[in-house]
Amino acid sequence: MSEIFTIIASVSLWVAMVRIASPLIFATLGELLCERAGVLNLGIEGIMVAGAFAGWFAAYSGMGLWPAVGVAFLTGMGFGALHALLTVLFGLSQHVVGIGITLLASSSSYFAYRLALPEVTSPPKIEAFATWPVPVLSQIPLIGPVLFSQTPLTYLAYGLAIALALVLARTPLGLAIRAVGENPTSVEAQGLSVAGLRSGAVIAGSGLMAVGGSFLTLSAFNSFFFEMVNGRGWICIALVVFGAWKPGKAVAGAFLFAAFDALQIRLQQTPLGAHLPYQIFLMLPYLLSILALIVTSRRASVPAALMQPFRKGER
Amino acid sequence: MRLEPIADPSPMRRVLPVVIALAATVILAGFLALVSGSDPMAVLGLIVKGAVGSKFAALETLNRATPLIFTGLAIAVAFRARLWNIGAEAQLYAGALVTVLLGTGALPLPAPVLIPVMALGAIVAGAAMLVGPALLKLRLGVDEVVTTLLLNFVMLLFISMLLEGPLKDPMGMGWPKSAPLLKEARLPRIVSGLRLHWGFGLALIAALAVWLLDRHTVAGFEMRAVGAGETAARFAGIRVPRVVIRTAVLSGGLAALAGFSEVAGLKGNLTLDLSPGYGYTGIVVAMLAGLNPLGVVLSALFVAAIFVGADSMSRAAGVPTYIADMLLAFALLAMVLALTMTRYRLRRA
Numbered sequence: 001m002s003e004i005f006t007i008i009a010s011v012s013l014w015v016a017m018v019r020i021a022s023p024l025i026f027a028t029l030g031e032l033l034c035e036r037a038g039v040l041n042l043g044i045e046g047i048m049v050a051g052a053f054a055g056w057f058a059a060y061s062g063m064g065l066w067p068a069v070g071v072a073f074l075t076g077m078g079f080g081a082l083h084a085l086l087t088v089l090f091g092l093s094q095h096v097v098g099i100g101i102t103l104l105a106s107s108s109s110y111f112a113y114r115l116a117l118p119e120v121t122s123p124p125k126i127e128a129f130a131t132w133p134v135p136v137l138s139q140i141p142l143i144g145p146v147l148f149s150q151t152p153l154t155y156l157a158y159g160l161a162i163a164l165a166l167v168l169a170r171t172p173l174g175l176a177i178r179a180v181g182e183n184p185t186s187v188e189a190q191g192l193s194v195a196g197l198r199s200g201a202v203i204a205g206s207g208l209m210a211v212g213g214s215f216l217t218l219s220a221f222n223s224f225f226f227e228m229v230n231g232r233g234w235i236c237i238a239l240v241v242f243g244a245w246k247p248g249k250a251v252a253g254a255f256l257f258a259a260f261d262a263l264q265i266r267l268q269q270t271p272l273g274a275h276l277p278y279q280i281f282l283m284l285p286y287l288l289s290i291l292a293l294i295v296t297s298r299r300a301s302v303p304a305a306l307m308q309p310f311r312k313g314e315r
Numbered sequence: 316m317r318l319e320p321i322a323d324p325s326p327m328r329r330v331l332p333v334v335i336a337l338a339a340t341v342i343l344a345g346f347l348a349l350v351s352g353s354d355p356m357a358v359l360g361l362i363v364k365g366a367v368g369s370k371f372a373a374l375e376t377l378n379r380a381t382p383l384i385f386t387g388l389a390i391a392v393a394f395r396a397r398l399w400n401i402g403a404e405a406q407l408y409a410g411a412l413v414t415v416l417l418g419t420g421a422l423p424l425p426a427p428v429l430i431p432v433m434a435l436g437a438i439v440a441g442a443a444m445l446v447g448p449a450l451l452k453l454r455l456g457v458d459e460v461v462t463t464l465l466l467n468f469v470m471l472l473f474i475s476m477l478l479e480g481p482l483k484d485p486m487g488m489g490w491p492k493s494a495p496l497l498k499e500a501r502l503p504r505i506v507s508g509l510r511l512h513w514g515f516g517l518a519l520i521a522a523l524a525v526w527l528l529d530r531h532t533v534a535g536f537e538m539r540a541v542g543a544g545e546t547a548a549r550f551a552g553i554r555v556p557r558v559v560i561r562t563a564v565l566s567g568g569l570a571a572l573a574g575f576s577e578v579a580g581l582k583g584n585l586t587l588d589l590s591p592g593y594g595y596t597g598i599v600v601a602m603l604a605g606l607n608p609l610g611v612v613l614s615a616l617f618v619a620a621i622f623v624g625a626d627s628m629s630r631a632a633g634v635p636t637y638i639a640d641m642l643l644a645f646a647l648l649a650m651v652l653a654l655t656m657t658r659y660r661l662r663r664a
Contacts, residue, residue, distance in 0.1 A: 111637040
């Protein structure tokens with residue numbers, strides 16, 4: 001047991017927690033935005049792959065890191081636009097379109113990777129974002145090294161979480177987005193465009209998912225490899241439910257999840273870990289997500305019009 | 316812009332969008348070949364030749380289609396009842412696992428008894444994998460999409476753990492694979508000498524059985540009724556939870572048969588790469604078939620041909636083999652759109 005306390009008392013665990021949470025925060029907020037507008041976006045897993053690849057490839061081709069993040073964002077928006085076209089304009093099944101987008105986005109990333117680097121066996125590296133301690137803030141005991149000695153993309157994630165929470169809760173635009181996910185007919189009666197609001201939310205949300213993916217290649221690791229997203233997108237969908245469709249709670253969920261993930265990696269190296277197969281530890285994040293869904297299932301805060309296509313004049 | 320239902324679509328209207336979707340997929344294939352610096356016509360030719368150009372190629376396509384028929388059927392029955400089973404991959408591995416557990420010497424039975432017992436065991440395991448999420452959906456309202464998706468990852472890790480632990484073949488030279496099945500546990504070949512096993516026959520029988528169930532039984536009608544509208548089904552006196560559970564058993568069992576047939580018919584043992592995503596590809600297969608059980612057979616053959624053809628083409632020309640996944644994902648989206656456009660038209664609002 002004492003090893004566990006040593007691990008929990010170590011700063012490196014909490015630093016790792018924030019690092020692991022960062023891509024999840026981007027993608028979870030992106031999914032949350034889509035779902036608040038009434039669209040389930042199952043393209044998330046593939047869009048994260050596409051963002052990871054596009055960001056990495058842009059940097060590999062000589063672009064700066066921030067422009068590379070922009071490329072990832074645009075790539076995500078592109079797939080988001082396709083999703084919106086099919087689910088919002090044509091009202092197709094959000095499940096099927098989402099799975100289709102995931103397959104399309106990940107296979108085109110792998111195709112493009114193989115096309116660009118046919119003979120490569122070990123993935124080429126790039127110069128990734130370096131840790132940038134925030135002046136003053138990083139000097140705060142405990143909190144400083146954990147929250148403010150990270151890479152710049154993590155700070156962007158904080159800012160984004162605050163911005164999205166404010167926009168959703170305090171602005172007319174946020175009200176319209178929430179309303180379109182609850183009762184699209186009322187939004188239309190106000191003279192606002194249901195299709196426009198939903199499409200905008202899906203496109204912007206998909207962009208954020210892709211930025212989350214690009215965190216993996218531009219900040220956490222410094223190269224792109226296959227299966228690197230590895231179900232993170234699906235976990236973000238669980239985090240949105242866990243967070244009851246609220247940005248603050250969803251971010252808290254991402255931190256909680258990341259804490260367990262960071263802990264299980266470290267537990268593997270303890271004597272306890274030596275007795276158990278490593279697969280048990282790797283299963284924990286997925287089992288934990290399922291458990292979180294079960295625990296939070298009683299709260300009826302699902303956007304009322306989630307997954308319901310809106311067709312003008314139909315009821 | 317808005318969609319307007321067409322009261323009485325003309326025969327042209329019913330067919331044209333589907334033709335356009337397929338044509339667009341072929342054009343995309345040509346475009347991807349061009350991007351890869353190859354001659355589009357040559358690449359398309361190589362794909363066709365690699366899929367059906369020889370007896371060996373055609374048999375390979377039939378073999379590849381076998382698990383896809385099972386997973387395609389699994390998805391079709393589930394989606395028809397609006398049970399969003401994205402966990403066919405986990406159910407497939409559950410079936411494969413039980414097949415190996417029963418077929419490597421645990422049951423000293425002759426082949427005519429052993430093989431059905433193995434299949435039944437596989438079905439039970441696959442069904443259990445889906446009944447769990449279905450119960451969570453019914454009792455607690457937990458979305459089955461996420462639970463079935465996440466279970467895929469859990470299952471693969473579980474299999475990996477077993478293959479590196481208790482199930483590891485002592486004669487396997489250290490590779491994480493199970494011991495081979497007994498000879499009595501192997502599915503025989505349909506024609507001796509040809510590399511095509513009875514799993515394919517079983518898949519065809521399953522498709523026919525699901526079609527009969529769907530069209531000619533009350534149970535099939537109830538499943539479709541629940542899919543068409545839960546409230547209406549309830550008012551019609553259908554016990555919705557029972558139908559959902561029944562659908563889960565059927566769907567999970569069908570997906571598990573894919574694992575059973577791959578292990579007992581083709582591979583003879585269990586490895587972590589038994590399925591290159593057959594569970595997910597089953598979604599494409601089922602959607603291309605418009606969720607029709609007999610259509611699933613055709614679309615599984617089509618999808619298998621693209622995979623086998625693209626593999627073979629990729630070795631000959633320099634086009635990455637991921638072209639197959641790209642084409643299928645595109646075909647899925649194009650086909651879902653096309654099927655809607657056979658019933659709706661776009662109008663300016």
